[in-house]
Amino acid sequence: MKPTAKFISFEGIDGAGKSTHIAYVAQRLQAALVAHQVQVVCSREPGGTPLGETLREVLLQQKMHLETEALLMFAVRREHIAQLIEPALSRGDWVISDRFTDASFAYQGGGRHLSIEKLSILEQWVHPHLQPDLTLLFDVPLDVARARLDATRQLDKFEREKAEFFFDTRTEYLRRAAEFPQRFRIIDSTQSIEIIRKELDVLIDELLTNALAS
8 A cells, every 4th residue: 555645844943953863864764665666755945946946046145025025935936946846745755845824924924023914815826735744943042053064065045044033033933833743843953964864763653653544
């Protein structure tokens, strides 16, 4: 029996360490799903499509009006959903996305203080019937996150923001997690990679079991 397709998103403030674990989860899932002829598709936001990747550079580097930024993020997301996420799920494949709509609530809503109501309207317009089956929120204190940013590379405009921005961004992430506990799992990203991967293994096994049972 083919397992039900699942959509997994990874979230967290810059420096939370989520990117370290995406490849591990993808490899772990692919190993379990290959016998069912199911592929694991990895993507990211902003990005995920040729148009999205072009706009990613604009969004991460250029200053713009707050509402322009939010609208562009959702425009990229609409393309991402139409061209990659929905087709993959329709085929029965699994999708992992490095960020999804929770990031807009956290960064544009929390960090930039855009109205949550406006973001909710955009969310309902762009993907009224689509949410991740599992959202992994990698959470760390701000001082840890800032220390992890790679000082040897050029930081994007979000990574260059002040501590207050990231405090508000993290706060909104945690508020979202409390609002939607059925899909969020908070990972303490101050733990060692080995301990985090043990936690991820448990979550992956639960998701696979549910997918095969449904």
